Amino acid sequence: ETGVTQSPTHLIKTRGQQVTLRCSSQSGHNTVSWYQQALGQGPQFIFQYYREEENGRGNFPPRFSGLQFPNYSSELNVNALELDDSALYLCASSLDGTSGFYTQYFGPGTRLTVL
């Protein structure tokens, strides 16, 4: 069973640029959630994708957007980067089932630095 993987590991961008982060979900999982973790803070929910559709969104502006592909992998896109976007971006996958309880399993994250 493969775990959640993310790429790239690190990324440095300048203000105003655009960035795409990638995530492959754990084998058998059909739901992907993205989180932003600033230094010294807990992860903050950005959005979730289920069956290629956005299925819940946190308090992030529209310049944060995403995609989920038929193989359940996902992308996070951030346009017009700002200094405050510097953070660890975490992807988590889960299996949407019928129990009503879902454990999210996290990838190693992408460290984004905006200069």
Place this chain on the structure above:
Amino acid sequence: EDKVVQSPLSLVVHEGDTVTLNCSYEVTNFRSLLWYKQEKKAPTFLFMLTSSGIEKKSGRLSSILDKKELSSILNITATQTGDSAIYLCAVDPYGGSQGNLIFGKGTKLSVKP
């Protein structure tokens, strides 16, 4: 506004000590509470606690949910240097249907030899 508060924010102990980490929550909806351990980057899952499963144990780690007090504790007995990490508490308000785990800031645990 939904919030999860963890205490203490940091803790330094010596190997062999027992520690208790605290998590309290104020949320509109509650489905489950989860504990994660974050060593470098990826938070790794420890426990999920629900109304029907308020106590979990795995080796030296155990956790209890107090739904009346809206809180949870994570206990680690006979700590080892490998327990050094940030421990994150999160509440799942909707059972994952909208994905939004609400996290606390974490407790940074340092275990000295």
